[in-house]
Amino acid sequence: MSFSRSVEIVAKEQLKNDIFKFAILSEEMAKVALPGQFLEIRVKDDIEPFLRRPISIHKIDKVKNELEFIFQVKGKGTEILAQKQVGDKISILGPLGKGDFRFENYKNIAIIGGGIGVFPLYELARQASKNANVTTYLGFRSKDFVVLEDDFKKVSNKVVLTTDDGSYGENGFAINFLKEDCNNQKPDCIYACGPLPMLKAVRDFAMENGISAQVSLEERMGCGIGICLGCAVKDKKAEGYKHVCKDGPVFDINDVEF
Ligand SMILES: Cc1cc2nc3c(=O)[nH]c(=O)nc-3n(C[C@H](O)[C@H](O)[C@H](O)COP(=O)(O)OP(=O)(O)OC[C@H]3O[C@@H](n4cnc5c(N)ncnc54)[C@H](O)[C@@H]3O)c2cc1C
Incomplete structure (x- = not known):
């Protein structure tokens, strides 16, 4: 509603x-x-x-x-x-949007956000951390762009903060730290929001390793309610398209092409 x-x-x-x-x-x-x-x-x-x-x-x-x-x-x-x-x-x-981050049945989850993509992941971490072990990976370009570090620390069991240039936190892309941690323990599900290259890297890694993953796509959109059809993404399971505004913005990586 x-x-x-x-x-x-x-x-x-x-x-x-x-x-x-x-x-x-x-x-x-x-x-x-x-x-x-x-x-x-x-x-x-x-x-x-x-x-x-x-x-x-x-x-x-x-x-x-x-x-x-x-x-x-x-x-x-x-x-x-x-x-x-x-x-x-x-x-x-x-x-x-459908608000479809599904987390209720998982015990170990990984959340990864890049840049402004970290904003919508906070409420997910807050709600999921009541019943699950939450590890959060936050990636920013440099120290000047870092936000919400303390907020995520309050709702995560562990936070890994990275900057591309190493000016704050760990040096490198957040996805590489997630991959490293997966050598010890695979999460039940990965949730991601951020730049498209990061989302693609998450999708590829999750698929290769048989881990469930959901991504929030911040596609450019017009009306926001499924009328203008401006935010179409190709449906992976059927002929045609899904729309980020009304079918997403959160999708299972197996459902759409991006
Ligand atoms: C579902 C969804 C959720 C979003 N959530 C947030 C959020 O929580 N916080 C936030 O800061 N932004 C968010 N965005 C992006 C935000 O909507 C745009 O930055 C904003 O509409 C730009 O409007 P503008 O008039 O300031 O800029 P415009 O004049 O419309 O555009 C200025 C610049 O921003 C770029 N831009 C515009 N829309 C997007 C977009 N969707 N994605 C990437 N770049 C864009 C344009 O390419 C252009 O370079 C979200 C987008 C979507 C689709």
Whole structure:
């Protein structure tokens, strides 16, 4: 179930120069939201920018009836969004997507995120860590881009943080540390969100080693509700396409081509 509502921003935090965390108040949305779902945000009541911008749900707080999301300023839409202040109202359609991170039956899980792909994985780690052993791998370009390290430490049994240039944490790609750990113990499932090369590396490794894996695809999209068909990905199991907005954004690696 999703809602189209004008909601109040109840908290704003600047995590980095161009990365902002907002909390919005909506009992309806917080009640039904699932890890892996996203919001379509109208950044301005104007013709331009016309399309809503998709941003993942970072945290669900069913006690305070709040949803948090984190975004990096990329272009016009996110630039306008970043100007909003606590007390302002924004038009949100959500929660959207199937919210299909399936983790309930697993005891050992590995979560791997790269760059802005780490944002939607937090709520998954938070919920999964209640019953499972969670190892989280976070990859960033350099020290300047590192976010949420302490947050993930609170909801993971172990966090491996890497930077491509070695300026903070381990030096190298996060996937290589996940592979190394798998020599000792294979996780029941790997969950990934981040740049496409990272997702492909996770898929190939998981397939070669017979490990289940789910990926969240942040494909460019238009409407967010399956009407414009702009975010099509090839279906692996049947003729035709699936759509990131309504069938995903989380997919089992065996279900779609990417
Ligand atoms: C399901 C989903 C969840 C997302 N969750 C988050 C999130 O939690 N936090 C976050 O910061 N971003 C997230 N994104 C990406 C975010 O939607 C875009 O960065 C944003 O729409 C850009 O809007 P803009 O008007 O600022 O930039 P535009 O002017 O529209 O584009 C500016 C630049 O951003 C690039 N861009 C636009 N859309 C995407 C995209 N989907 N993926 C990669 N690059 C893009 C463009 O190629 C261009 O270079 C998500 C995208 C999807 C589809």
